[in-house]
Amino acid sequence: MLAATLATILAAPLAAREVVDAAAPSDIAVTIYRDPDRASDEKLERSNPRGLAMISETRRVTLPRGESTIRFEGVAEGMIGVSAIVTGLPGGTIEKNRNAALLSPAALVDGTLGNRVTITRTNPATGQQASESAVVRTRADGGLVLQTSQGFEAVRCSGLPETLTFDRVPAGLSSAPVFSVDTRSDEGGTFDLTLTYLAWGFDWQANYVGTLREAGAKAEGDEFEMGLLSWLTLVNDNGQSFDKARLQIIAGRLNVESDYEGLADPPVAAPLYLTCYPLGSTSNGGIPMLEPIPPPAAPPPPPMYASAAPIIVTAERMKGYDMAVPLAVTAITASEENLGDLKLFRVPGRVDVAAKGMKQVAFLNKDAVKARLLYQARCNPGNWIGDGSNPAPADMLLVTKNEEKKGLGIALPQGGLTHYEPSPRGERVAGSTSLRDYASGQDVELDLASSTQVFARCASLSEKGQAEGRKWTAMRASLTNANPHPVTMRLQLGWAGRLDIRFPGQKVVVKNGWQTVELTLPANSEKNLDWKLRDATAR
Numbered sequence: 415m416l417a418a419t420l421a422t423i424l425a426a427p428l429a430a431r432e433v434v435d436a437a438a439p440s441d442i443a444v445t446i447y448r449d450p451d452r453a454s455d456e457k458l459e460r461s462n463p464r465g466l467a468m469i470s471e472t473r474r475v476t477l478p479r480g481e482s483t484i485r486f487e488g489v490a491e492g493m494i495g496v497s498a499i500v501t502g503l504p505g506g507t508i509e510k511n512r513n514a515a516l517l518s519p520a521a522l523v524d525g526t527l528g529n530r531v532t533i534t535r536t537n538p539a540t541g542q543q544a545s546e547s548a549v550v551r552t553r554a555d556g557g558l559v560l561q562t563s564q565g566f567e568a569v570r571c572s573g574l575p576e577t578l579t580f581d582r583v584p585a586g587l588s589s590a591p592v593f594s595v596d597t598r599s600d601e602g603g604t605f606d607l608t609l610t611y612l613a614w615g616f617d618w619q620a621n622y623v624g625t626l627r628e629a630g631a632k633a634e635g636d637e638f639e640m641g642l643l644s645w646l647t648l649v650n651d652n653g654q655s656f657d658k659a660r661l662q663i664i665a666g667r668l669n670v671e672s673d674y675e676g677l678a679d680p681p682v683a684a685p686l687y688l689t690c691y692p693l694g695s696t697s698n699g700g701i702p703m704l705e706p707i708p709p710p711a712a713p714p715p716p717p718m719y720a721s722a723a724p725i726i727v728t729a730e731r732m733k734g735y736d737m738a739v740p741l742a743v744t745a746i747t748a749s750e751e752n753l754g755d756l757k758l759f760r761v762p763g764r765v766d767v768a769a770k771g772m773k774q775v776a777f778l779n780k781d782a783v784k785a786r787l788l789y790q791a792r793c794n795p796g797n798w799i800g801d802g803s804n805p806a807p808a809d810m811l812l813v814t815k816n817e818e819k820k821g822l823g824i825a826l827p828q829g830g831l832t833h834y835e836p837s838p839r840g841e842r843v844a845g846s847t848s849l850r851d852y853a854s855g856q857d858v859e860l861d862l863a864s865s866t867q868v869f870a871r872c873a874s875l876s877e878k879g880q881a882e883g884r885k886w887t888a889m890r891a892s893l894t895n896a897n898p899h900p901v902t903m904r905l906q907l908g909w910a911g912r913l914d915i916r917f918p919g920q921k922v923v924v925k926n927g928w929q930t931v932e933l934t935l936p937a938n939s940e941k942n943l944d945w946k947l948r949d950a951t952a953r
Contacts, residue, residue: 449617
């Protein structure tokens with residue numbers, strides 16, 4: 415009796431899980447992590463971004479009693495399935511799956527193999543259309559053969575216009591990527607679930623525009639005020655949009671060990687390539703094994719966004735303006751939070767992160783940043799001051815401190831900076847550079863350009879260069895300032911700990927690893943300064 419009961423149970427088919435579709439997201443949060451391998455001066459890759467995003471969606475689902483499969487349609491095609499977590503399920507997760515194929519002509523054919531479709535042909539002589547039922551007898555890879563009342567026929571090989579009509583979409587196919595989970599609910603009911611996952615194909619960077627308020631405020635030691643506007647540029651290379659999302663940005667370099675690009679295997683929407691046979695109808699003896707006509711060329715890639723509107727800007731379409739040009743805008747201010755060694759910026763309001771798109775959000779606008787210009791030159795004791803070489807242009811630095819007293823006091827993510835100065839003919843570019851991540855409280859020094867007015871020649875007075883051992887080497891710095899106002903010059907004399915420095919009348923301080931002095935060059939002046947150095951490591 416027991417054996418018969420067990421046999422009956424084993425022979426009975428397992429009940430299929432009911433498939434239920436989760437509703438569209440009622441709330442979306444997108445947190446974008448910058449490509450950790452992209453340098454601060456490296457261009458943002460719009461066509462192949464290599465950053466990550468953490469996407470969190472809230473969806474409602476009604477579950478039956480027992481086991482069921484929940485489908486989340488419309489997830490990012492760059493979804494990293496192994497990272498997905500679903501919370502809010504009453505019975506937890508039994509299994510997770512991701513669909514491998516999207517709805518496409520080839521998938522329709524493969525999913526209808528052995529089933530009936532309707533083929534409609536147009537007679538070129540009469541223009542009349544005729545429809546008949548047919549059975550799909552081959553898969554989509556290598557051609558499409560139908561069985562009609564006339565026999566076996568290769569589709570679209572007669573030269574007549576032909577249309578296939580499918581009465582249903584095969585099970586498991588969707589026009590958007592789908593993630594599914596198997597679960598169990600003893601009571602059933604309606605639940606709000608949260609799906610959180612990592613996705614590949616995102617990136618971001620900051621772009622800064624600095625604008626000097628008044629011309630001529632560059633005297634030695636004088637600070638000037640400048641406006642600083644920052645645009646946050648986002649890239650989403652996925653085919654899915656995330657509308658009205660709560661946007662967060664992570665600044666800093668994320669330590670990535672896993673091959674997330676390899677794990678983000680996007681689903682495939684395969685095209686249908688048709689293969690024709692010279693004999694046309696194959697009703698008289700099966701399909702002849704003849705050389706097929708090569709498949710047509712792959713369709714061209716979808717057009718990129720028109721150049722007239724390549725970027726969506728919060729609250730305003732820029733109409734083709736260069737984003738580096740200073741504009742009167744009202745910028746939102748992102749709130750800053752600590753996330754370990756990283757910084758998290760929450761962008762106020764809701765943002766549409768469009769599919770295959772680039773978007774800019776003005777997230778920082780400071781109109782009274784106090785800064786100063788500094789000129790910098792480096793001394794080389796291995797060179798001889800009398801070798802006839804021409805003086806070199808000094809580097810022009812924009813210097814400030816990232817603190818509230820200077821008009822800042824918020825972490826500055828890495829990005830590019832374009833600096834503008836007023837002129838009788840309007841704003842003109844004074845320099846451009848890139849900046850690394852700067853935390854609040856740090857000194858900010860940005861290399862703008864080589865000067866055309868300040869030059870330096872700094873080398874040994876001895877034809878033999880630096881003396882050996884503990885002997886002192888006499889050095890000279892020949893400096894020229896052609897500006898009609900004084901400037902501040904910083905001389906980098908040598909690496910800290912490697913050289914002893916004696917510079918009469920100046921205080922030597924360590925800055926960025928260099929022993930340096932800062933001095934004033936009067937307007938329209940030339941100055942020679944003599945000093946000494948020796949090897950601090952010699953015995």
